[in-house]
Amino acid sequence: MTSTAFLTGITGQDGSYLAELLLEKGYEVHGLIRRSSSFNTGRLDDVYEDPHDPDRRLFLHYGDLSDGVSLINLLRDINPDEIYNLGAQSHVRVSFDQPVFTGDVTGIAAMRLLEAVRAAGVGSRIYQASSSEMFGATPPPQDELTPFYPRSPYGVAKLYAYWATRNYREAYGVFAVNGILFNHESPRRGETFVTRKVTRAVARIKAGMQKELYLGNLDAVRDWGYAPEYVEAMWRMLQHPEPEDFVIATNTAYTVRDFVELAFEHAGLDWREHVRYDPRYERPTEVDALIGDATKAKTLLGWEPSVRTPELARIMVDADIQLLDDELAGRLVRID
Structure with a gap:
């Protein structure tokens, strides 16, 4: 049934x-x-x-x-x-x-x-x-x-x-x-969330379509899966x-700065040349560190993650580069 x-x-x-x-x-x-x-x-x-x-x-x-x-x-x-x-x-x-x-x-x-x-x-x-x-x-x-x-x-x-x-x-x-x-x-993350905002900017910077990326708190620690x-x-x-x-969770800890560095490095770029601080992206009350312990899920559900933050950054950067390439190719086809 x-x-x-x-x-x-x-x-x-x-x-x-x-x-x-x-x-x-x-x-x-x-x-x-x-x-x-x-x-x-x-x-x-x-x-x-x-x-x-x-x-x-x-x-x-x-x-x-x-x-x-x-x-x-x-x-x-x-x-x-x-x-x-x-x-x-x-x-x-x-x-x-x-x-x-x-x-x-x-x-x-x-x-x-x-x-x-x-x-x-x-x-x-x-x-x-x-x-x-x-x-x-x-x-x-x-x-x-x-x-x-x-x-x-x-x-x-x-x-x-x-x-x-x-x-x-x-x-x-x-x-x-x-x-x-x-x-x-x-790669399906909304474009206003920080990880996708970063990887989308990496693709555009690499393609020469964008020069700078503005972010808020780079010191926040997160457990990304x-x-x-x-x-x-x-x-x-x-x-x-x-x-x-x-x-x-993955029980691993990376700062926003770490994710930025991983993403830019994967595309052969130096993040320090492109990332700028903008206080408008700061929260009125910040959450400094979120790191999860998923032992219970592993024990009772048999679940555990395999993708950690470095691989995640690579997956998302590659996907956004490909997405941008496809968009540009589509425009060229329509123009011709």
Whole structure:
């Protein structure tokens, strides 16, 4: 019998990789997408299926995490075996500019989805995308027992969603888990996130299309992993016999400066000739160091990462160089 999954945030980095993984495992996948005046499904191009194909297994539904009624109706219709809540306003710096919006779509929306599951009467297993930003100022290494101390509206909103998930698990017996994922990147990362901002600039600088890259705090320490490996961990959490929360991380530490140096070096460039400081990119309250201990995930889920930051930087730089080459070649073809 085919398993069915419902994904919010399916058009994002994690959602697109997770959709691919689930389709490869034979799932029927349903994704929630917001109505927009422009196409926002580019990350799903590789798994696109003809909507007229009777054998298709990928279905996209218009909706929004702010609309609890539509969520209830969708869940009743789909009756999914698994739900992955990846939808959010996920940019930490932007959350300072839009704190109330972030609190709604990142925090309260998780409660809205949990309540929709309960109201719809479906027996779905639920994955909540929690974040290492919940640890904030608590010194590393951080694991499942580390106290939380969020330092941004985003971290606060994620903490609300974390405790909502635990509450529904304990109050109603819902199979609901929190995946406390540390930073995870890929060529599909949004262009405003620091890693992708760096690798995209490297490609443009190497091509002579850009001279300088402006960044904020270069001393922040992060534990960076590879997104396709992290969505595998999400799936494993919902296959575990009991609902538990898990930290997913590489237990390695690199500064933003380290990532910048690795990325520029891979392209044969000296980062010091191109990177400039801009205080506008500083956060009002900074998170100095996030380094995760994923021992529990290794022990209970059999999950462990293989891609570390140096390889990740190379993967992303190569992908952005290729992407830029393809874009330039396409323009030349159109001009000719």
